[in-house]
Amino acid sequence: MASLLSRLLRRDPSRPMSCAEVGELLQEYLDDVLDDARAARLAAHLEECRRCGLEADTYRRIKQSLAERRGGHDAVPDNAIARLREFGEQLARGEHPHEH
Numbered sequence: 282m283a284s285l286l287s288r289l290l291r292r293d294p295s296r297p298m299s300c301a302e303v304g305e306l307l308q309e310y311l312d313d314v315l316d317d318a319r320a321a322r323l324a325a326h327l328e329e330c331r332r333c334g335l336e337a338d339t340y341r342r343i344k345q346s347l348a349e350r351r352g353g354h355d356a357v358p359d360n361a362i363a364r365l366r367e368f369g370e371q372l373a374r375g376e377h378p379h380e381h
């Protein structure tokens with residue numbers, strides 16, 4: 282398993298970003314802390330991959346509602362964050378249902 286994971290997660294700027302990498306880096310990307318090279322590859326993947334694009338939209342909405350409710354007591358449901366985390370872990374295990 283370790284070899285499969287390291288193969289999935291290997292950073293290679295010359296090939297398209299995989300769903301596994303997107304799952305791993307999506308939060309950094311949307312937090313605007315990802316380096317430009319990987320951010321560009323991730324953005325390109327989101328354009329082509331509907332499932333990752335939808336997850337990115339979901340996470341954006343979570344972030345937005347967090348920002349809107351900052352200081353408030355009505356936090357984003359934990360299960361929204363947990364679901365996103367699970368998505369990333371699923372992808373890291375290579376369980377994504379689509380291939381390009």
Ligand SMILES: [Zn+2]
Pocket residue numbers: 299300303326330331332333334
């Ligand atoms: Zn994808």
